[in-house]
Amino acid sequence: MTAINRISARYYSRFFVVVLLCLIGSGTTPVSGLTAGSGTIIGRVLGPEGEPLTGAAVSVRNTSFTTVSDIDGFFRLYKVPIGARTIDVQFYGFTSALQTITVEAGASVLVIVSLNRMINLQEEITVTAEPLLEGQARAMNRRKNALNIMNIVSAELMDNLPDYNSAEAAQRLPGISIKRDQGEGRYVLIRGTEPRLNATQLNGVNLPSPEGDIRSVALDVIPTEMLEAIVIHKTLTPDMDAASIGGAIDLDTRNASDTPRMTFSAGLGQNSISGGGIQRGEFSYGRRFNNNRFGLIFGSSFFNTDKGSENFEARYADGDLDALEIRDYTINRKRIGFFTAFDARISEQTRASVQGLFSRFDDHEYRRSVLSDIGNLSMKRSLKDRFEQQSIFSLKGELKHYFDSGIQFDASLAFSTAREREPGRRDTSFVQEGVGFSPNVTPDSINPADIQSYPGNENINLYLFDNLTVEDKFTRERLAAARVDISIPVSTDSQLSALIKTGGKIRFKHKKRNTDLTVFNAVEDISMAAFLDPDFNAGAFLDNRYTFGPFFTTDAYSRLFSLAAFTQEKNFAGDTEDYTAFEDTAAAYAMGEIFIGKSICLIPGFRYEYTANDYTGTSVSFDETGEFERLNSNQSRDSYGVFLPGFHLRYRIEKNINFRVSFTRSLARPDYFDRVPYQLINRNDWQVRMGNENLKPTKAWNADVMLETYLPTIGVFSVGVFYKYLKDYIYSHYYDADILGAWYKFVQPRNGNNAELWGMELAFLSQFRFLPSPLDGLGLILNYSFADSEARYPNRLGPKGRLPGQSHDVGNLVLSYERGRLSARFGINYHGRYVDAVGRTPDLDIFYDDHLQLDCSAGFQISPAIILFLEINNLTNEPLRYFIGTDTRPIQEEYYKIWGMVGLRIVL
Numbered sequence: 001m002t003a004i005n006r007i008s009a010r011y012y013s014r015f016f017v018v019v020l021l022c023l024i025g026s027g028t029t030p031v032s033g034l035t036a037g038s039g040t041i042i043g044r045v046l047g048p049e050g051e052p053l054t055g056a057a058v059s060v061r062n063t064s065f066t067t068v069s070d071i072d073g074f075f076r077l078y079k080v081p082i083g084a085r086t087i088d089v090q091f092y093g094f095t096s097a098l099q100t101i102t103v104e105a106g107a108s109v110l111v112i113v114s115l116n117r118m119i120n121l122q123e124e125i126t127v128t129a130e131p132l133l134e135g136q137a138r139a140m141n142r143r144k145n146a147l148n149i150m151n152i153v154s155a156e157l158m159d160n161l162p163d164y165n166s167a168e169a170a171q172r173l174p175g176i177s178i179k180r181d182q183g184e185g186r187y188v189l190i191r192g193t194e195p196r197l198n199a200t201q202l203n204g205v206n207l208p209s210p211e212g213d214i215r216s217v218a219l220d221v222i223p224t225e226m227l228e229a230i231v232i233h234k235t236l237t238p239d240m241d242a243a244s245i246g247g248a249i250d251l252d253t254r255n256a257s258d259t260p261r262m263t264f265s266a267g268l269g270q271n272s273i274s275g276g277g278i279q280r281g282e283f284s285y286g287r288r289f290n291n292n293r294f295g296l297i298f299g300s301s302f303f304n305t306d307k308g309s310e311n312f313e314a315r316y317a318d319g320d321l322d323a324l325e326i327r328d329y330t331i332n333r334k335r336i337g338f339f340t341a342f343d344a345r346i347s348e349q350t351r352a353s354v355q356g357l358f359s360r361f362d363d364h365e366y367r368r369s370v371l372s373d374i375g376n377l378s379m380k381r382s383l384k385d386r387f388e389q390q391s392i393f394s395l396k397g398e399l400k401h402y403f404d405s406g407i408q409f410d411a412s413l414a415f416s417t418a419r420e421r422e423p424g425r426r427d428t429s430f431v432q433e434g435v436g437f438s439p440n441v442t443p444d445s446i447n448p449a450d451i452q453s454y455p456g457n458e459n460i461n462l463y464l465f466d467n468l469t470v471e472d473k474f475t476r477e478r479l480a481a482a483r484v485d486i487s488i489p490v491s492t493d494s495q496l497s498a499l500i501k502t503g504g505k506i507r508f509k510h511k512k513r514n515t516d517l518t519v520f521n522a523v524e525d526i527s528m529a530a531f532l533d534p535d536f537n538a539g540a541f542l543d544n545r546y547t548f549g550p551f552f553t554t555d556a557y558s559r560l561f562s563l564a565a566f567t568q569e570k571n572f573a574g575d576t577e578d579y580t581a582f583e584d585t586a587a588a589y590a591m592g593e594i595f596i597g598k599s600i601c602l603i604p605g606f607r608y609e610y611t612a613n614d615y616t617g618t619s620v621s622f623d624e625t626g627e628f629e630r631l632n633s634n635q636s637r638d639s640y641g642v643f644l645p646g647f648h649l650r651y652r653i654e655k656n657i658n659f660r661v662s663f664t665r666s667l668a669r670p671d672y673f674d675r676v677p678y679q680l681i682n683r684n685d686w687q688v689r690m691g692n693e694n695l696k697p698t699k700a701w702n703a704d705v706m707l708e709t710y711l712p713t714i715g716v717f718s719v720g721v722f723y724k725y726l727k728d729y730i731y732s733h734y735y736d737a738d739i740l741g742a743w744y745k746f747v748q749p750r751n752g753n754n755a756e757l758w759g760m761e762l763a764f765l766s767q768f769r770f771l772p773s774p775l776d777g778l779g780l781i782l783n784y785s786f787a788d789s790e791a792r793y794p795n796r797l798g799p800k801g802r803l804p805g806q807s808h809d810v811g812n813l814v815l816s817y818e819r820g821r822l823s824a825r826f827g828i829n830y831h832g833r834y835v836d837a838v839g840r841t842p843d844l845d846i847f848y849d850d851h852l853q854l855d856c857s858a859g860f861q862i863s864p865a866i867i868l869f870l871e872i873n874n875l876t877n878e879p880l881r882y883f884i885g886t887d888t889r890p891i892q893e894e895y896y897k898i899w900g901m902v903g904l905r906i907v908l
Helices: 009-027 123-145 155-159 166-170 556-563 572-577
Strands: 038-046 057-060 066-068 074-081 083-090 097-103 108-114 150-154 176-181 184-190 198-202 227-233 247-253 261-271 277-289 294-317 320-344 350-373 378-402 408-433 464-493 496-522 566-570 579-596 600-622 628-654 657-668 679-682 687-690 698-711 715-727 730-739 742-751 755-767 778-791 809-819 822-831 834-837 846-848 851-863 866-873 880-884 890-895 899-907
Touching: 038 057, 038 083, 038 097, 057 074, 057 123, 066 074, 074 083, 074 464, 083 108, 097 108, 123 150, 123 155, 123 227, 123 698, 123 715, 123 755, 150 155, 155 227, 166 176, 166 184, 166 227, 166 247, 184 198, 184 247, 261 294, 261 866, 277 899, 378 556, 408 556, 464 556, 496 572, 572 600, 572 628, 572 679
Parallel strands: 038 108, 198 247, 600 679, 687 742
Antiparallel strands: 038 074, 057 066, 057 083, 083 097, 150 227, 176 184, 227 247, 261 277, 261 899, 277 294, 294 320, 294 890, 320 350, 350 378, 378 408, 408 464, 464 496, 496 566, 496 579, 579 600, 600 628, 628 657, 657 698, 679 687, 698 715, 715 755, 730 742, 755 778, 778 809, 809 822, 822 851, 834 846, 846 880, 851 866, 866 899, 880 890
């Protein structure tokens, strides 16, 4: 069945009716009331070395005509009234320029404008500071002239901070926090919203997720070396995909500049917890040729680390300690990436481009664990040997054309695929039965820093083989999308002009996951003592809080088969993870960019998105003895449409002061696995886990107000407030139900009632060049956000809860110093605790604890092209913590210690 056949005729008819109405509305709008007495201004904005300046604000003085320069520095102003006109060109961090021209009826005027840097740094601080300052100036200029509220991390800032992947770089922005895995940033949370409520894009195209359960993209897959910028869109205009409530993360890859440029970097480091090494490398080359008509850039990056962690996890039953597990991780991670971009300036009016990226993340993990299972009076020693590989490939082609009438046509095609492979995961375990415990935790007494199970009669010689589980898992998601945008200039007089935009997009997604789970059991008893590893030594585990003891070798699973006979049995529970999903979306929008005078820009508009789903899942049941009973395949189909209006105001109070207001509606679709029609029925313990094919997308009304002041010292001060009203929030619903006289405990994702989220953001960034020497080398990035929320979960006991992902406090501080050949940065990142998973009652909510991490970096300029750099992370050995209900009941605590690197960076 093709994707087109899956979407109903009704679906397509609605979509094309909306697109047709948008096009008719645009086509019937008068292009200008001044056609007979107007002309066109075409120009280009260049920097001091002749490089194009992207995003320069270009306006005609004493009129409402304004635009910004494109990626090649070109700009176009249509329907400009005839006569002598003065062009005003501004680019933050550069001197402005005024140029007087004469506009003639029906003719085009060509203008070339060159700008100089605004700040001429003293020689002693120019060497290291100038590239960073220019990168920050370009990022802030883009933010200043944007139609929506956004934050940007430039490539230059990423190069100067000790952040190894895209998630860690994004955490430096206001209102951004991250979830970590093994000490590395993985998922991004925006303004107190969980990752599901945010979108991840590459060059404006939504990325597929390699993981099987969720939509969120783990940004540890994407290295920062391939990026020109990370843009966080906190409000959405109608021409943007609407599937993000917190915000959209857009990763911009690099493009070829007008001057040839080659970069190379290499670094070596060490992880203190494991003694393992770190290797990092990057290369890129880009240039333009054939009189700058064509541009090509390509590059690659490599990262390898041998790291580890130390962990304990606890489980409670009615306040007593029910289980305690200590874990020792040995990990190898590799990240390999390639990117390329090609663009062609076919003519002054036509530009074509192709951008591609491939990134692969390999994670090989050995996890040794010792479990004190107090409830079952047993001790278990287990080894997980897991290799996981995630990859993302994205390719986008785009064509832009300007017609003589001023109409702009923009079309793009994109294809992306994401995969996750987990071949042959092996979990081997040995168990000692009949162990007595004397835990030091009771309902009324607990010391979170010293949780002990105190086994009384553990004996390594009494551990017997339990089982070996082998799991093969494969997930793939494919995405194909096409979009068309048309922009039409409109004007009535010199004080009122507009750009009417309309367009449509269609996207096809296909995701599938397959899991095979096999369990091997020994026919006779096998003692663990025959497989002990003489080289394993956990040492002072968790600062001597616990004794790990001897452990079996990592190849024990292969030696087992040569010593004993085994039975092999398929575990059908793994089949409930198998599914196939088709999700096809069509969207149409119409909006206006209305300029009133020189200060006011209004953006009213709407977007309509229609989605058709086709899911296939599996139901598996086990009888009262735990034996496999039956397996069924289930299918669900549905479709829905969402109308998404939006309004934005940008009021330029003064040249460098913006006041912004926005009111929008957006949505977030359910995670894939939550919608799968699966069931896992266990009659032996009367429990049922199931998906929910009737889940609705979460929808939100969003209101934002922000004031931005751009400082003369390459900096900004901003303050903003936001409010979100969410409907159909998704949470895990726990309930009991009577089926044929037996009571079952059910867990199922469901839509909640309404929820509210509100907060404020403060941000300050400045370079203190006005201070006397040597303090003029100081710089500061400081931001803080506060958020709060109320969520109503139906049928849950207790008061209203908080939304998952919402921290009350999130903050960043980066203190920098640039002097002569030396640069240094100290970065502090903090987020407060937040609900990670909603429990059956508030006392069972799982919290991700607060996190305060200190990192630093330094650089020394050996020559104009070579920099020696040093990076050190986690100087305070900040752990990862989870707790249940209250912070005196930790359920996980994990430490990584310090890691760092030294290397060279070459720019030619």
